[in-house]
Amino acid sequence: MLQLKSIGKSFGATVVLKDISLNVGRGEFISLLGPSGCGKTTLLRIVAGLESLSMGRVFIGGRDVTDRDASQRDIAMVFQSYALYPHKSVGENIAFPIRMHAPWQAAIPLFGSLTPAGKALKKEIEIRVPKVAHALGLGELVHRRPAQLSGGQKQRVALARALVRDPLLFLMDEPLSNLDAALRAEMRSEIMELHRKTGCTFIYVTHDQTEAMTMSQRIVLLDKGSIRQAGTPLELYDNPNNLFTASFIGSPKLNVLPYQHSPGVVRLNGCLMRSLEAHETAAHLKEKAASVGLRAEAMKLCAPAHADAIHCRVRLIEQMGNETVVFVETDAMPGSRLAVRVARSEGNVLSEGEVLALRPEWSRALFFDVGGDRVRLRNVRRQAFLEAA
Amino acid sequence: MQKTCTLSVLKVYLLNAFLAGGAIVMLAPFVWMLSLSLKPENEIYTPFIKLLPEVWDFENYREAVNYGETGKFVFNGIVVTGSILLLQYLTIIPGAYVLARKRFRLEKLCFALVLAALMIPQHIAAIPLFMLMGRLSLLNTYTALILPFMTSAFGLFLLRQSFKALPQDLIDAARIDGASEAYALFAILVPQIFPALAAFSVFSIVSHWNDFFWPLLVVSDMELATPPLGVSIFASDEGGNDVGPMMASATLIVLPLMLVFLAARKRFVQGMTMTGLK
Structure with a gap:
């Protein structure tokens, strides 16, 4: 037309x-x-x-x-x-x-x-x-x-x-x-x-x-x-093609964390990632990624001792009724906030100022290179699975 | 409380008295004109100021209409001011729209020329214009009375400001709805600037109805005389002033203007305040 x-x-x-x-x-x-x-x-x-x-x-x-x-x-x-x-x-x-x-x-x-x-x-x-x-x-x-x-x-x-x-x-x-x-x-x-x-x-x-x-x-x-x-x-x-699309679409805004990967070492937001999944995903990246985008629902609360734990402090709690969005601040990025979507029952026990541990859900992570273009994973079957998720 | 009340009431009274004084000063000549026009000749030249005539006499009006042919002058006035106004609408509405809305080369220069034209008194251009009319063999025609005023720098300026204040979306919407730009201009934009247009119309009508200078230059044939020129018949004829009929004639000539102003008064004031012009 x-x-x-x-x-x-x-x-x-x-x-x-x-x-x-x-x-x-x-x-x-x-x-x-x-x-x-x-x-x-x-x-x-x-x-x-x-x-x-x-x-x-x-x-x-x-x-x-x-x-x-x-x-x-x-x-x-x-x-x-x-x-x-x-x-x-x-x-x-x-x-x-x-x-x-x-x-x-x-x-x-x-x-x-x-x-x-x-x-x-x-x-x-x-x-x-x-x-x-x-x-x-x-x-x-x-x-x-x-x-x-x-x-x-x-x-x-x-x-x-x-x-x-x-x-x-x-x-x-x-x-x-x-x-x-x-x-x-x-x-x-x-x-x-x-x-x-x-x-x-x-x-x-x-x-x-x-x-x-x-x-x-x-x-x-x-x-x-x-x-x-x-x-x-x-x-x-x-399935955004670039960082701009990923951050413009979605509410709360996409969390963007700095990411470094060299053989055997994966760092997300300055923290060492030790889980098998983190290393496997990193090994499948087609190109070098500089940042990871995680939606509020792709971050989970976890035990402080978890292999991929990122430690942070609660700054703001937004009650939506059906769910709760928690805004936290990490030591690596003081001043900027990450949004985490949690179930209401989980949110109820949190209070401002509290120290938490978060882990990324690697299957839902979006990788971007220095220029902001999407970096995809090599394994076709796995990629198809990720995109379907 | 009581005191402030009386004070403010006093202020209102003083203000009104002041305005009333101004009104009296402005109205006095008109009242005198009306009074003289209603007096018989022997009452006009008396040593006392009397507003009301002792004998109400409409003879002056009869003479003004019959001998002075005031009707003809009024007709000429309507033809000339009406044609001028119509031509001015046709030139300044599109002109002002273009100046307000279109971006083109020399746009600034064009607007500067309009502003410059605003500052030139009519009398400076009179002699070249008169010679032009002479060359074109247009002296002693309606055309000579109308042509030099077919556009107005003041009107262009006034309407440009009004058009500028209108949202662009209005004309865009009309064009999308299928109207040509010219149709959108006259059917959609012009009704929005009605107050400015009314104010301009009053200006134009008053100034050309009352114009004495230009008709005196280009018209010697009394058949084409405009109202002020017509009134002057009584001032020069038969060696002396014929005050009674002259005043009657003047009254008749002012009447249409008063009616125009009264009809457009509300819009006129709106138009003036809207453009910030006083």
Whole structure:
């Protein structure tokens, strides 16, 4: 449905996007995720035709639309600021895209509504606007002005305006970032529901990894203007290609520990690792690894005398209800904290300031080289097993 | 408590008295004009100041309309100020939009030229413009009255500031919804800057309705005279001033302006405060 071929964009000497290529299938829900300033919004605006590009081509629905104006691309977009037309009623806001795509005869001032096209347009508006307004729970609000609506209602109007036609692409630029947390969760499921019902192709820009993880079928992770990794949410979580992806995806944030390996000696966070598993894993590394990423659930509490024990001190305990996240500090990295997810029963007996021992679960460890690229294990069968886990 | 109350009430009274004084000073000529226009000729030249005439006399108005042809001048005024306003809308709305939103080469220079044009008094350009009109054989036409004012540096500046304050998303949304840029500009952006547009319209209408200087230069044919030029008939004709009809004529000419201002008053004040212009 959407094809990007080596898109590049620069403002003067500043490169904003470099060599972005991407294929989005029909009906797919894809997220463009990344920290602020990574170029995700610029990329969306290039797709929309609101921003010119320095190189590359954009195809929508199989047609090259690179040189086509935004109004000719047959797309819909929801803006972060909603961008409702303040002087038009909710109903007129929703009807606007239909009006703009009607034949020109219908737009003749005063007499347009008397032409056959004008009559057809009126009928179409009378059918489609109440339908989409109703679907989004805006039934009673169609006569109000945007200024009289709450943030959540404005958001719904913006969605309704985008949904009222059948566009080829449905673009959303951080649509939920102006809403409060409860409303955001509600709209999240509502948008997913809309995607399921309409079967439209959605492209969703966000800096919130939770939104991207929960809503999309595929995530495109951007950093500094290029794609770091693209894949399903779980692929990115379980099998990141690089340290950036691994740390950006997941909450609490990935724990990154320094790692040294020479024959017979494995050091993690400065501590000597003595277990067989630690040495076996180290021996299977394809290249030299400089750091190990361990998710909060890949670290376990253990006895102080354990072969792989890392000693640390509890700094903060976050009770989630079903589980507990413990933030600890080690002597090797004072000031930085590691997050460990423990069962509630385990967490209950802990207190701040307490000294603990942790061990890594080697089967879930992610290895990275000095440059931050993933270092994989040599044994294919074992690797497959690890990635399936 | 009681004391502060009386003090603040006193302050309000003083302030209102001050403003009322200012209003009286501003209104006095108008009141005098109205008063004179309603007096018969023998009451006009008296040694006493009397606001109300002893005999209410509408003869002056009859003369102003019949002999002075005030209706014709008002018509000319409406044609000229109306055409000027329309042309100004057509030039400054797109112009101001481009200055506010588009990045292009020489953009800064263009805006500097607009600012520079703001500072040049009309009278400096009058002679070259007059000669230009002469060369084009346009003297004594409506075109000569309208053409030099078809755009306005002040309007460009005012609307540019208003357009700059609008979010870019608004026009982007309209374009995505399928509107051309020009349609989005006139149907979506212009309604948002209505207060500024109303303020500008009042400025434009008042200044061109009241303009005496330029019509005096380019029009000698009384058929084309604008209102102030028309009033001057009574000042020079028959060797003396014909004060009564002149005042009646002036009253009739000011009337449409007052109506325009009253209609746009709220928007006008909004527009002025919005742009931070006083």
